[in-house]
Amino acid sequence: xxxxxxxxxxxxxxxxxxxxxxxxxxxxxxxxxxxxxxxxxxxxxxxxxxxxxxxxxxxxxxxxxxxxxxxxxxxxxxxxxxxxxxxxxxxxxxxxxxxxxxxxxxxxxxxxxxxxxxx
Ligand SMILES: [Zn+2]
Numbered sequence: 268x269x270x271x272x273x274x275x276x277x278x279x280x281x282x283x284x285x286x287x288x289x290x291x292x293x294x295x296x297x298x299x300x301x302x303x304x305x306x307x308x309x310x311x312x313x314x315x316x317x318x319x320x321x322x323x324x325x326x327x328x329x330x331x332x333x334x335x336x337x338x339x340x341x342x343x344x345x346x347x348x349x350x351x352x353x354x355x356x357x358x359x360x361x362x363x364x365x366x367x368x369x370x371x372x373x374x375x376x377x378x379x380x381x382x383x384x385x386x
Contacts, residue, residue, distance in 0.1 A: 276310040278303055280318050281367045284353040284360040291353035300366045307369040315369065318354035319361060319377035326379075327352045356380065 270276075283289045286297040307313050320327070328336040328349035336351040354361040363375075 270310050272311050274310055275312040275314055276307055278307070278313065278315045278367070278369065278372070280316055280354075281364050282318060282354055282360070283362050283364055284318065286364050289353065290351050290360050297364060297366065300364055304366075304368045307371065310371075313369055313372040315363065315367075315372050315375045317361070317363060317375055317377045318379050319356050320352075320354050320379045321382045322352070322355050323382045324352075324355075324379065325383055326350050354379070 281300060281303065284291050285293050286300075287294065323330055325342070326347055326349060328334045328338065329352055331340060331349060334340065334349050336349055338349050340347045340349055
């Protein structure tokens with residue numbers, strides 16, 4: 268299987284922070300990484316995203332007095348779930364998972380780097 272030259276595989280947030288041991292880990296999330304690596308070999312275009320938050324990010328519970336992770340807060344753009352601090356810029360938690368091996372990826376998009384809104 269090889270996708271067309273116009274197809275793009277978008278690999279979203281395969282980072283230490285979202286895999287076991289991370290600050291916002293998803294159980295067993297690391298188990299899908301070999302499949303992602305394999306799948307990427309069949310795409311001419313691969314884009315990777317990376318959650319990349321400043322320490323004072325609005326979605327972090329610790330930045331709101333009296334709030335705990337997974338509580339919500341109403342903000343101008345709607346309801347925001349408050350997260351534990353995760354994927355802080357420059358930390359190990361924010362790095363792409365070491366098992367991710369896609370040397371053909373052309374672009375890494377860092378997102379969430381504005382402190383005052385979530386997206
Ligand atoms: Zn995030």
